[in-house]
Amino acid sequence: MKSAQTWLMSGNQAIARGAYEAGVTVATSYPGTPCTEILESIARHPGIEALWSTNEKVAYEVALGASFAGARAMVSMKHVGLNVAADPLFSSVYTGVNGGLVVVVGDDPSAASSQNEQDSRHYARAAKLPMLEPSDSQEARDLVLAAFELSERFDTPVLVRLTTRICHSKTLVRVGDPPEPRTPTGFIRDFDKYVLLPRQAILRHRALEARVEALAQYAEAADWNRVEWRDLRVGVITSGLAYQYVREAFPHLSVLKLGQSWPLPAQKIREFAAQVDEVWVIEELDPFLEEQIKALGIPVASEGWIPRVGELTPERILHSVEQRAPQPMQLGDPSIPGRAPRICAGCQYLGVYTAISRIGVRVAGDIGCYTLGSLEPWNAIDSVVCMGAGIGTALGMEKALGDRVRGKLLAVIGDSTLLHSGLGPLLDLVHNRGQTTVLVMDNSTTAMTGLQGNPANGQTALGQSGPGVNLEKLIAALGIEWVRVINPYDLAESEEVLREALDHPGPAVVISRAPCLLLKRRETVQQAHLTEEACTGCGECFQVGCVAIERQELAGRPAPLINHDLCVGCTLCVQACPEGALQPRRLVPDLVELETCLTPAQPR
């Protein structure tokens, strides 16, 4: 959708476009909502080495190495990914860069697809590097270009902070020309800059403090911090998407829009505050700007009004300001049933979780589609914290409780998450003589973020394919002798092997292996059918948790109603039925009743 050089782009696409125009040579990432599409979009531009890395720390280090080599490099990740990459982030601020290095981080207010709603602006202050915050797609493109200039001018990585609504909103963008070809300078040895021994670290820290001063000075005149004079009774200081909300909610008020949220242009803020009767600070999530502005000795009249939980909207800001108190986040009308995300019909996880819930164990979970095993009907997962946390927390429970949990502890982790940050904990389990059982859910992809490649499936962001890592050998090499692979579509086998693993004295790993159903559109050759007379209403089939199994009443008893638009014929419900009332029936093309679920039905 283009008109001349103005395109309708999402924030993610605009970031990718900006990086392309800036002449980026290397771009890295680990998939995570809301930022996944940045690297996917970059990979479609010519001449860029786009890489899915094993995790955000590696992604950061690869981009840093490219920068050391004199290339422009960008690394993008979701907010919690920056926690993983925090170590190289903090130290790379000391080394500085050679080619420009831009770090894009996507926060997720309202935690639409995340385990927390952290405000990553704190990283800018904690690690002492500049942060730019776009408020729409145009600024996303523009500020990425500016960030590369800033990075090279001040010899520092630069953070660009997005939020979900910036990433996924589409607004018009005037794009620029494709880049002139750039040849990286090559790595130039500079011991005092690139080798952070204690003495060098102190010297670099001294240089860093001077750099921060210079960056704050530069911010005073930077065009991304701008004043819009209107009514002088109230002056609003804001940044990011909150700026657009403020303009929508209070079109008549003066605004200081900060495109740079750290370090702040103190003089500019003082001058703005001096011209207005009172200052409001309106920002999404933490009072990050507000605290710094108060530290300048400027009274903030809106203190305590703005919600700190959940994302803002123009309406929410209006309401909170009118009430002089934060409007609580609205979680939806409880009388209208929600549609919680469900595991796909016929997914391997249905079989595994049915088996786990029959055994009855404590399960430390991890992050991926399989996290949904924590929900009804399995209630199979007892803790979910962050990427790779399951194995370590299970080991901790084991060390705390000893014999009381022997044979009753399971850690569940997916293939991509295992390679992201699960191998260290697995090695720890071996080294520290743990006996926890680990179940690896291997579906040959990074499924939840949209089927990205990873080292387990051998697919790269640029479409190269090859053999993935051999998980059995990898796990065996860590020193785990008991490793079994199960077919998750065999319910009895899954249950039996899991019981055996739990009983094994010493660490045991079970690999449940079947490709994600979305990887290949396989033809459905059979589907489950109910023989009504044989059904006793025991409800075992409902415990499989398949979306294709709906509920009906037969002779006053609950009975399954198979939705043949969704059933893929995996037979897990057939295996779960103790009465043989559910049976697979081969499909004759003419008899496929595809319209079943599309028949209009009235609510009762």
Place this chain on the structure above:
Amino acid sequence: MSDAGTAPLTILLAGLGGQGVVTAGDLLIAAALHEGYEVKKSEIHGLSRRFGSVSCQVRLGSPLHSPLRGHGGIDILLALEGYEALKQLPYLKPEGVGLVNEFWLRPAAIQTGTETPPSREDPRLQWFPGTTQAQELEAPRSLNYYMVGVVSEWLPLSETSWEQSLAEGQRAKAAPTNRQLFERGRAAARALRRRGPRGVPR
């Protein structure tokens, strides 16, 4: 009928994964762009999947700042499924209008009998037989075109702009059916507005 300087109009599109909610939003955007409006669109990505909730907001007019509005900020709700329409009602302005496809897919919570379905009685809601019409043409996947036809009656966009939008980025095979469903939706909406006039919500 159009005036590119008009105050912003916000449409919330809602439905289920696979129904074409995002495509419907793109059709609105294309027509509005052709008409010369400023546009912004906000999509929800992430945990939505087949038969999960999907929604997006399309805004057109000027001055346009935010890509989305919150509770009580939506002029037109265009819903492709009943429960999704009811769920989004808090977003609708008191004087807004909800255009809803007459189709219900029971969420899991209702299937298992733990919750009772809510009332569908809200005077702002207008119901249209989109699913029935799409099935009549044996094109259930083109339901979104019918509903875009419906909403077109409430939008200040010219015939030419819709022509342009409908011609863009279509699979040639489905184009005639999509076009036909669009026209049917438009006709149904026109008939309804003649019977019981309900102005463009402001």
